[in-house]
Amino acid sequence: MRQKKVAGIFASLMLAAGVLAGCNSSTSGGGDKDADKGGDIKIGANLELSGGVASYGQSIKEGIDLALEEINKEGVNGKKLKLIPFDNKSEAPEAINGATKLTSQDKVVAIIGAATSGNTKAQIEIAQSNKVPLLTPTGTADDITFKGGKLNDYVFRTCFIDPFQGTVAANFAVNELKAKTAAIFIDSASDYSKGLAASFKELFTKEGGKIVKEEAYVAKDTDFNAQLTNIKGAKPDFVFIPGYYEEVGLIVKQARELGITAPMMGADGWDSPKLIELAGKEALNNTFITNHYSSGDSDPKVQEFVKAFKAKYKDKSPDAFNALGYDSAYFIADAIKRAGSSDSEKIKKALAETDSLDLVTGKMKLDDKHNPIKSAVILEYVNGEQKFKTKVNP
Amino acid sequence: MEQLIQQLVNGISLGSIYALIALGYTMVYGIVKLINFAHGDVFMVGAFIGFYSITILDLGIFPALLISMAACALFGVLIERIAYKPLRNATRIAALITAIGVSLFIEYGTIYIRGAQPEAYPNGIVPLKSIEILGVKISGQSLLILAVSIFLMILLQFIVYKTKIGKAMRAVSHDQDAAKLMGINVNNTISATFAIGSALAGAAGVVFGIYYTKIEPLMGIIPGLKAFVAAVLGGIGIIPGAMAGGLLLGVIEALVSAAGFSLWRDGVAFVVLILILIFRPAGLFGKNVREKV
DSSP: OHHHHHHHHHHHHHHHHHHHHHHHHHHHHHHHHSSOOTTOOOEEEEEOSSTTTHHHHHHHHHHHHHHHHHHHHHHBBBBBBBEEEEOOOOOOOHHHHOOOOOOOOSSSEEEEEOOOOOOOHHHHHHHHHTTTEEEESSSOOOTEEEEETTTOOOOESSSHHHHHHHHHHHHHHHHOOOEEEEEEEETOOOOOHHHHHHHHHHHHHHHTEEEEEEEEETTOOOOOOOHHHHHHHHHHHHEEEOOOHHHHHHHHHHHHHHOEEESSSGGGGSSHHHHHHHHOOOHHTTHHHHHSOOTTTOOHHHHHHHHHHHTTTTTTTHHHHHHHHHHHHHHHHHHHHHHTSSOOHHHHHHHOOOOEEEETTTEEEETSSSSSEOEEEEEEETTTTEEEEEEOOO | OHHHHHHHHHHHHHHHHHHHHHHHHHHHHHHHHHOOTTHHHHHHHHHHHHHHHHTSSOOOOHHHHHHHHHHHHHHHHIIIIIOOOGGGTSHHHHHHHHHHHHHHHHHHHHHHHHOOEEEETTTTTSSSEEEETTTTEOOOHHHHHHHHHHHHHHHHHHHHHHHHHHHHHHHHOOOHHHHTTTTOOOHHHHHHHHHHHHHHHHHHHHHHHHHHHOTTTTTHHHHHHHHHHHHHOOTTOOHEEHHHHHHHHHHHHHHHHHTTOOOGGGHHHHHHHHHHHHHHHHOTOOOOOOOOO
């Protein structure tokens, strides 16, 4: 029942966002058809264009469309890149159908997608057996590229993996906030939360910090006063709360009411407008999150992207999904360029060898598990607005 | 020490919400011997009515509280008339299963109508500042919850013991048939009980929204079950028992969390239920009454 409910919440949230995103992508869809058909390099996009998490897929596609428009001005190896989109309806079986169609019928050289870890995992088998590189822009689960001690050598991703954000948070707490002691408050029902907490703890204690309190809650709880009172009693300099916005909103509110004034920090799970409604603007002051990207980053590369994106999509400010979609297209284009060929095998090799590729979401390098090593941004909530604070390099 | 007092304050705030919901359970049980599992969902509906009164009609807390209580009273009577009245002479289990059905119907009906996404009560609608006594911080909302709960409980005691309808309710709960013979309108009395119980649940919903901010269509399940435990703890059918049970359960939960076992909190609530059923089935305030022949 809980799962159904979460899906329902997502569905309704995303539906609203999807409607908006839908208008934009339809205008860009027309542009693709004008591309020269002969001798194009075909790239598949197996994305969630409708269904529960349609806004993820739509946003990624907007980013890819913009990137391809720019790339095709010059072309890659004298050819143009052509995107073959497939709507997997936010369902794993459809994602499998899509991967089969794209590899066997359309004969794409690589597939971008899917947005969620689950729908990406569904395609791994097909990508591996057909030897077509599969690149997920936003699948953060760590077992996508490397599972059971074995590397899925045709599978890649553009985003960093979850535990990395815990490392970034620890780094920020120690170096920027000069925190000596920290408390951790995790969602004990979520692997995401536990993973982040573990990596935070590891680096924070290694840097000489002390974890003075560890408390836990279960998703859907509404009363956190008791645990927060315990945290308050331990007087930490810093509180790490790697959860999702529905609970975090209430936690931050209740913590401030109890008089916990220490800075609090979370990760991309906080990133929702609902968080501000739940916690209140004032309570959110002095809280931070890590994220993949911020449109407020002053880096010229980011600002250039924001400008181009706004020009193409009616002044819409690009979010992390837009940026990761955009970067995924550049990631593949760069590999094709370096491979000097549109042979999937060579592209895969070039993808794996990617080193210091300059992207909107940071300078990227792949490790031996095909996980990107790249920078993360830290955002601060100031009166209910996310302000770009700093960029942390690994 | 400060921390312990703070935890007690936390527990009492939570417990007074349980108590408000538990009162409805206990009243309905006392009169028709039915565990009204839809009661937690009336609480949810009350929270939403309060939310829409505040955000759409732009009302203050107290008008919203009154509207929510009135609407829930009506809703409770409707539930009773449509779902429970036809089953009044059926087996107890049939009525119980119907109650579960009504509960699911309200939950998913709400999701059908407005979707499953949560809503947030606007911040800062309580103009009270938090106060600090001996290092213990008590928020304005906690004080409001306590004040509203205590006021409603006193009002309820007054209704039950000092008014004509209260007298009728006590009579019906004691012996329905005899009450009927004495000229008491049993149907109306039962409706009144549902109305009062549901109004209290509606009030609890609004208070919950103000205190915890987040409301959603399935929010009634766990508080509903906890309130049921509270009602049994105090002795189901006994009004002061429901109040004491609610407060006690809130405090127990806060202390369990304070001891560092926050993940066991919900489990402990139900362990309390099991222990009470084993060792004192009539509840803390209950007397072992001989079966009436």
